[in-house]
Amino acid sequence: MNIADQTFPAADSANEDRAQAIRDQLRDAIVDRRLAPGTKLSEGEVGTLFDVSRTVARAALQMLTFEGLVRTERNRGAFVANPSPEEARQVFASRRLIEPGIATAAAGRMTADHVAAFKAQLDEEGRFIAERGPNARRSEIKASGDFHLLLASVAGNAILQRFMEELVARSSLVIALYGRSGVSSCGHSEHMNILEALENGNSERASALMLHHIDHIEADLDLRVRSGPALRQALEF
Amino acid sequence: MNIADQTFPAADSANEDRAQAIRDQLRDAIVDRRLAPGTKLSEGEVGTLFDVSRTVARAALQMLTFEGLVRTERNRGAFVANPSPEEARQVFASRRLIEPGIATAAAGRMTADHVAAFKAQLDEEGRFIAERGPNARRSEIKASGDFHLLLASVAGNAILQRFMEELVARSSLVIALYGRSGVSSCGHSEHMNILEALENGNSERASALMLHHIDHIEADLDLRVRSGPALRQALEF
DNA sequence: CTCGCAGAAATCGTATGCAATCTTTTCCGG
DNA sequence: CCGGAAAAGATTGCATACGATTTCTGCGAG
Secondary structure: OOOOOOOOOOOOOOOOHHHHHHHHHHHHHHOOOOOOOOEEEEEHHHHHHHHOOHHHHHHHHHHHHHHHOOOEEOEEEEEEOOHHHHHHHHHHHHHHHHHHHHHHHOOOOOOOHHHHHHHHHHHHHHHHHHOOOOOOHHHHHHHHHHHHHHHHHHHHHHHHHHHHHHHHHHHHHHHHHOOOOOHHHHHHHHHHHHHHHHHOOHHHHHHHHHHHHHHHHOOOOOOOOOHHHHHHHHHOO | OOOOOOOOOOOOOOOOHHHHHHHHHHHHHHHHOOOOOOOOEOOOHHHHHHHOHHHHHHHHHHHHHHOOOOOEEEOOOEEOOOOOOOHHHHHHHHHHHHHHHHHHHHHHOOOOHHHHHHHHHHOOOOHHHOOOOOOOOHHHHHHHHHHHHHHHHHHOOHHHHHHHHHHHHHHHHHHHHEEEEEEEEHHHHHHHHHHHHHHOOOOHHHHHHHHHHHHHHHHEOOOOOOOOOOHHHHHHO
């Protein structure tokens, strides 16, 4: 698997923390499903791939463990998280609680620049939906998440923004695992409606639309336990 | 400073992660203000105190950095966080958004055992308030936080519970830094009112009471910037 | 043929060493 | 006496080494 292919020779901010850079690349890979849930991420392999020692690879994996994207078992190693339906429900319950509030906060802080950023974001999102390549779906999930992250950044609360980063990343995993095929295109129009409410400073409407939007995303999931849950756990698949 | 004094010879679950144990002890020390904001936590010193190598100490500090209790500067080290008034406001804004929802969720899941646990918690809280020792205030802040953590555990959402752990810990820091003296005793009665609403399954009332409670806690803070903020930053105090 | 069990290989947890960076002290010219 | 440069000391970032634990492999007994 070639995760670390695209080396950023110039753009790579040289002196910044290498562990953080590795975490970012791994997170992208996990969220994009280039790394399937359950995949083992051994310290040595990660270190070799990114050309660092196990020490820094380990630090990156520890960060991802905190974010809930990786699960580590003592003396066994780190694995891409494989969220259970229950975990998935909790992720969306958390989002239902937090995101309407974020939308409310953002509605009061929208500037012209923000609107432009959202427009660009939604354009890109639309392009990915139109596209029909093999990884169109991946890009679509990613772009959809980026909309919510952009919103969180506008809301202006760094703590909530970090919470949302975690929730969006975990949502992407959940959607990739439990999502049914193609209803997600309706999410695009919902994003546009939310933006419209934000532009008008209609915080109440933005908040309500956001709540419905999250409900729709979750409703598109199939969270029934497949086969015997005990068996699935035992086999780790 | 003697942080690692109380060694838990028997209770210490032997094979569990040592870094995690160190993190827990450091977190308690920070939240209790046995470690003042701004205090340097050098890897070597922490390692020596807990009798582990720098590797393990470093891992513990990294965890605390994620939780926002510690701030690390590259090539300089780790310091107990010194939240700015703006950060403090964000902490409470986050709590205002999340905790009413947690109260709502908890109201629907209360069992007799939970009620008993809350009663015990509130008793202890009352005892600490009555007490007038030198570290009564510390214990009081801690116990008050524990009430909110207990509530979060009852709500049954592991993700939100973790968010609340972070928010409560950071709140304790903020209260210790910016809190005015003695109004916090009124928090105790508010806790009791919230418990009453929870017992009655009155989720709406519990949620509303919680919101007011958080407002009261924040209202007790003095979040005006002391002296010139730029100067304060420069001096790191 | 399957099962079980040594031994080997792989992987993790932790300690320690070295270079790079930051901080403090020292020392000298003004 | 003061200011500033240079050296000494302390601390971090990272790599590597080694024992401990787990997983894999191969072989023999049933």
